[in-house]
Amino acid sequence: xTDRQKYVRNFSIIAHIDHGKSTLADRLIEKTGLLTQxxxxxxxxxxxxxxxxxxxxxKLQTIRLVYRARDNQEYILNLIDTPGHVDFTYEVSRSxxxxxxxxxxxxxxxxxxAQTLANVYLAAEQDLEIVPIINKIDLPSARPEEIKNExxxxxxxxAQDAPMISAKEGINIEEVLEAIVRKIPAPIxxxxxxxxxxxxxxxxxxxxxxxxxxxxxxxxIKKNDVIKMMATKKEFEVTEVGFLAPxxxxxxxxxAGDVGYVAASIxxxxxxxxxxxxxxxxxxxxxxxxxxKKVISMVYCGVYPADGEDYNNVRDALEKLQVNDAAxxxxxxxxxxxxxxxxxxxxxxxxxxxIQERLEREFGLSIIATSPSVIxxxxxxxxxxxxxxxxxxxxxxxxxxxxxxxxxxxxxxxPPEYVGPIMELCQNRRGAFLDMEYIEKTRVVLxxxxxxNEVIYDFFDALKSKTRGYASLDYELAGYQESKLVKLDIxxxxxxxxxxxxxxxxxxxxxxxxxxxEKLKDVIPRHMFAIPVQAAVSSKIIARETVKALRKDVLSxxxxxxxxxxxxxxxxxxxxxxxxxxxxxxxxPQEAFxxxxxxxxxx
Amino acid sequence: MNEKRxxxxxxxxxxxxxxxxxxxxxxxxxxxxxxxxRYIEAMLEEINLxxxxxxxxxxxxxxIGGGTPSSIPAHYIEKLxxxxxxxxxxxxxxxxxxxxxPGTIDDKxxxxxxxxxxxxxxxxxxxxxxxxxxxxxxxxxxxxxxxAFEKFQKHGYSNISIDLMxxxxxxxxxxxxxxLKKVQTLRPKHVSYYALKVEEGTPFHEMxxxxxxxxxxxxxxxxxxxxxxxxxxxxxxxxxxxxxFAKSGFESKHNLKYWNxxxxxxxxxxxxxxxxxxxxxNGQNVFEYIKKIGExxxxxxxxxxxxxxxxxxxxxxxxxxxxTQGIRIYDLNKMIKGNEKYYNDRISMLxxxxxxxxxxxxxxxxxxxxxxxxxVFVELMP
Numbered sequence: 007x008t009d010r011q012k013y014v015r016n017f018s019i020i021a022h023i024d025h026g027k028s029t030l031a032d033r034l035i036e037k038t039g040l041l042t043q044x045x046x047x048x049x050x051x052x053x054x055x056x057x058x059x060x061x062x063x064x065k066l067q068t069i070r071l072v073y074r075a076r077d078n079q080e081y082i083l084n085l086i087d088t089p090g091h092v093d094f095t096y097e098v099s100r101s102x103x104x105x106x107x108x109x110x111x112x113x114x115x116x117x118x119x120a121q122t123l124a125n126v127y128l129a130a131e132q133d134l135e136i137v138p139i140i141n142k143i144d145l146p147s148a149r150p151e152e153i154k155n156e157x158x159x160x161x162x163x164x165a166q167d168a169p170m171i172s173a174k175e176g177i178n179i180e181e182v183l184e185a186i187v188r189k190i191p192a193p194i195x196x197x198x199x200x201x202x203x204x205x206x207x208x209x210x211x212x213x214x215x216x217x218x219x220x221x222x223x224x225x226x227i228k229k230n231d232v233i234k235m236m237a238t239k240k241e242f243e244v245t246e247v248g249f250l251a252p253x254x255x256x257x258x259x260x261x262a263g264d265v266g267y268v269a270a271s272i273x274x275x276x277x278x279x280x281x282x283x284x285x286x287x288x289x290x291x292x293x294x295x296x297x298x299k300k301v302i303s304m305v306y307c308g309v310y311p312a313d314g315e316d317y318n319n320v321r322d323a324l325e326k327l328q329v330n331d332a333a334x335x336x337x338x339x340x341x342x343x344x345x346x347x348x349x350x351x352x353x354x355x356x357x358x359x360x361i362q363e364r365l366e367r368e369f370g371l372s373i374i375a376t377s378p379s380v381i382x383x384x385x386x387x388x389x390x391x392x393x394x395x396x397x398x399x400x401x402x403x404x405x406x407x408x409x410x411x412x413x414x415x416x417x418x419x420x421p422p423e424y425v426g427p428i429m430e431l432c433q434n435r436r437g438a439f440l441d442m443e444y445i446e447k448t449r450v451v452l453x454x455x456x457x458x459n460e461v462i463y464d465f466f467d468a469l470k471s472k473t474r475g476y477a478s479l480d481y482e483l484a485g486y487q488e489s490k491l492v493k494l495d496i497x498x499x500x501x502x503x504x505x506x507x508x509x510x511x512x513x514x515x516x517x518x519x520x521x522x523x524e525k526l527k528d529v530i531p532r533h534m535f536a537i538p539v540q541a542a543v544s545s546k547i548i549a550r551e552t553v554k555a556l557r558k559d560v561l562s563x564x565x566x567x568x569x570x571x572x573x574x575x576x577x578x579x580x581x582x583x584x585x586x587x588x589x590x591x592x593x594x595p596q597e598a599f600x601x602x603x604x605x606x607x608x609x
Numbered sequence: 610m611n612e613k614r615x616x617x618x619x620x621x622x623x624x625x626x627x628x629x630x631x632x633x634x635x636x637x638x639x640x641x642x643x644x645x646x647r648y649i650e651a652m653l654e655e656i657n658l659x660x661x662x663x664x665x666x667x668x669x670x671x672x673i674g675g676g677t678p679s680s681i682p683a684h685y686i687e688k689l690x691x692x693x694x695x696x697x698x699x700x701x702x703x704x705x706x707x708x709x710x711p712g713t714i715d716d717k718x719x720x721x722x723x724x725x726x727x728x729x730x731x732x733x734x735x736x737x738x739x740x741x742x743x744x745x746x747x748x749x750x751x752x753x754x755x756x757a758f759e760k761f762q763k764h765g766y767s768n769i770s771i772d773l774m775x776x777x778x779x780x781x782x783x784x785x786x787x788x789l790k791k792v793q794t795l796r797p798k799h800v801s802y803y804a805l806k807v808e809e810g811t812p813f814h815e816m817x818x819x820x821x822x823x824x825x826x827x828x829x830x831x832x833x834x835x836x837x838x839x840x841x842x843x844x845x846x847x848x849x850x851x852x853x854f855a856k857s858g859f860e861s862k863h864n865l866k867y868w869n870x871x872x873x874x875x876x877x878x879x880x881x882x883x884x885x886x887x888x889x890x891n892g893q894n895v896f897e898y899i900k901k902i903g904e905x906x907x908x909x910x911x912x913x914x915x916x917x918x919x920x921x922x923x924x925x926x927x928x929x930x931x932x933t934q935g936i937r938i939y940d941l942n943k944m945i946k947g948n949e950k951y952y953n954d955r956i957s958m959l960x961x962x963x964x965x966x967x968x969x970x971x972x973x974x975x976x977x978x979x980x981x982x983x984x985v986f987v988e989l990m991p
């Protein structure tokens with residue numbers, strides 16, 4: 007170990023959503039004297055609005071802290087933030103691979119949750135030293151001693167001397183810093199060896215090109231070195247290396263044990279994928295660091311501009327998002343109902359929602375998303391096999407021998423009183439019960455095999471609603487399974503609206519179809535004529551509702567001479583009309599496309 | 610400035626005995642004289658301020674609305690009208706209307722009104738159904754309405770307009786018919802018949818939200834509307850606007866100004882004006898109005914909008930089409946110069962949909978167009 011390595015600690019903070027990860031990060035930054043209190047923006051690490059609102063981290067932030075410990079030595083603490091959701095498991099695992107230790111934050115009132123466990127397993131896979139912290143001890147419902155036992159019993163790590171803190175109130179933060187210094191091992195690695203640097207995040211900077219966040223495992227890297235990406239085989243010349251302090255602080259070189267950034271005029275984020283290993287072109291490493299995976303999209307949907315004129319803007323926006331998000335894929339497609347748009351692939355449902363919201367918020371675009379879909383395998387009578395994710399591409403039933411759909415292993419954790427409703431829900435969503443375990447008196451984990459297409463529909467909303475928000479869910483792909491699937495079509499005024507089509511299990515077709523036509527009946531405004539709304543499977547109508555003809559659309563009142571008020575009311579009406587989609591002679595509001603996807607409390 | 614132009618004058622009296630459950634007009638129920646006094650003083654001041662800016666104006670219609678103008682002592686109305694006359698030139702044949710609530714009227718008030726040139730009464734009836742009056746939160750009874758009519762006759766008032774409402778909670782077709790029968794007995798010269806629209810912030814809105822109030826459905830509402838048009842026509846009331854009916858020659862001059870895009874000045878809180886292609890209005894708060902105008906002695910409009918050419922054309926269309934007479938194609942063509950294609954295409958489409966017809970140099974709404982007029986107006990938006 008070099009002297010430089012001796013005083014470096016590389017770590018992540020892992021926690022269940024809402025257990026206070028970001029708040030703790032803020033406090034650590036504050037305590038290390040990097041920033042004055044005034045400069046501290048609340049939750050410094052989560053820098054996207056969306057993340058702050060949802061309290062989850064999507065893109066990684068890494069920060070270098072300088073801490074003078076009680077032993078009077080100055081330590082460099084590299085805090086590598088991790089995204090906090092099941093959709094981003096791979097990104098989490100790469101960040102963890104850049105560390106020697108992880109600070110595990112557990113809520114003193116809620117204790118261990120599903121995500122706590124999932125994250126601990128990920129950290130354990132990377133052989134990280136886990137440093138438990140009990141947070142929120144200021145809460146009246148805090149039960150820190152019990153939680154300590156819980157950590158020891160369930161996770162099996164020692165927790166008796168775990169710092170008991172309140173990140174929110176700034177209590178005992180120094181204990182956390184001391185624990186990091188004391189318990190997490192210093193990095194090792196030969197700085198003279200061939201370069202091996204793990205890319206754990208990257209983003210696009212319009213001046214410098216792709217900025218790769220790296221952990222140097224072996225060797226060193228400096229300006230003007232020619233580097234090679236081991237997965238993509240691309241070579242680049244380094245233009246800058248540095249630390250993240252926060253903000254980029256250029257330095258002469260990064261050596262084994264360091265965390266920092268590398269810029270090399272890389273034009274496309276896809277050449278610099280998370281998990282890849284950077285090595286030297288002249289003196290390459292024999293093998294890459296383990297764990298690189300090309301991320302695969304699991305969930306697909308159509309994304310269309312609400313205003314057709316925005317097509318190019320949507321494309322530009324998706325391209326910009328893709329630059330920082332290698333997991334997002336898209337290609338152009340057309341829909342009869344929605345015109346020109348894009349088929350997009352996502353890691354999961356949350357990823358999908360985040361991209362939709364970012365398109366709307368960051369780019370000011372109004373978009374319509376079609377029902378999410380998964381990839382189906384279709385074995386045709388002629389012996390060929392096709393994979394489809396767009397329902398429109400499903401061949402007629404007559405050509406299909408059989409179909410397969412993706413299945414996930416789902417783990418649902420909840421208090422035992424909700425086991426009934428959860429089982430009912432899973433049953434209802436064609437789930438196959440695998441196992442149930444009590445991890446303690448107040449917590450149960452249910453293991454189910456569930457078809458992914460049931461999970462992406464409204465499973466999450468239903469689960470939350472049935473368990474008053476107490477249940478948590480994570481899942482992983484577990485292969486494909488033969489299934490009787492049909493294409494459910496929706497017809498408005500006798501015209502098939504391709505954007506509403508979805509592939510569903512045969513037995514679910516009626517219920518889903520009924521549900522959709524009922525919702526559409528309520529959201530489609532009355533027109534000058536009656537509008538039939540129908541659900542069909544293989545051109546057989548299985549459900550029907552009618553939107554009655556409009557009888558009245560008048561402002562009868564005089565409002566004195568207040569003409570402006572009248573005009574405003576009409577302008578509002580026109581605004582509403584603008585957001586409508588013309589389907590044949592029927593105007594369908596954008597919300598129609600959303601409401602059909604929403605979980606219905608009554609069901 | 611065009612010397613010959615004639616302007617309508619609106620005076621807003623924001624005082625009421627009680628606020629009706631559906632009302633979202635600007636009014637307060639504090640009838641203490643010190644407030645009334647200060648408010649009227651502020652109105653007088655506003656007139657002075659306008660006079661200083663606009664000079665002599667020729668007025669051909671005055672409308673005193675509210676609120677309930679008849680709820681305050683009549684000498685304030687006298688004072689206002691005197692001041693108007695001393696500042697502006699009020700033509701001899703002007704229509705001078707005062708809004709009256711049947712529960713707030715007496716001989717003395719009527720005498721004062723008469724003396725000061727009020728020649729038209731707009732009586733807020735809403736319905737003749739005793740229980741419905743209670744539901745609406747009206748302060749008057751059915752008998753009060755009859756008494757009011759008797760008094761009007763006694764004081765020589767023949768130009769009476771009444772306000773009625775339909776689409777009321779629990780109102781049956783028969784109840785609307787009964788209201789119409791009563792119209793036949795009382796023989797007002799003019800009827801304004803509005804469909805109840807539940808506005809946000811009113812008790813009715815809250816009740817509608819929490820489910821304790823139910824209104825007739827669209828079908829029943831239109832049935833009542835179509836029926837009333839027919840019944841009133843049979844009684845000799847011609848529909849001249851979406852919600853207004855009159856015996857020949859008794860159309861409201863003042864309200865026609867709104868629909869003809871003629872100029873008017875609004876005095877008082879929440880009052881709206883239209884002058885020199887500008888629409889401007891005072892704020893909604895009575896006490897702020899008193900402060901800004903009565904005490905600071907300065908005009909202080911909440912909103913002032915210059916109407917550009919495109920807006921002008923749209924206003925011309927959406928206001929003109931409210932009249933059953935429709936809009937004169939000759940006038941329209943002047944308004945839409947340079948944009949003929951845009952408007953003509955849309956009008957053709959609306960004709961195709963059966964919402965508009967062309968008749969003797971006019972475009973007007975068909976009966977279906979009257980039912981769906983907003984559709985027409987939205988389509989014609991620039």
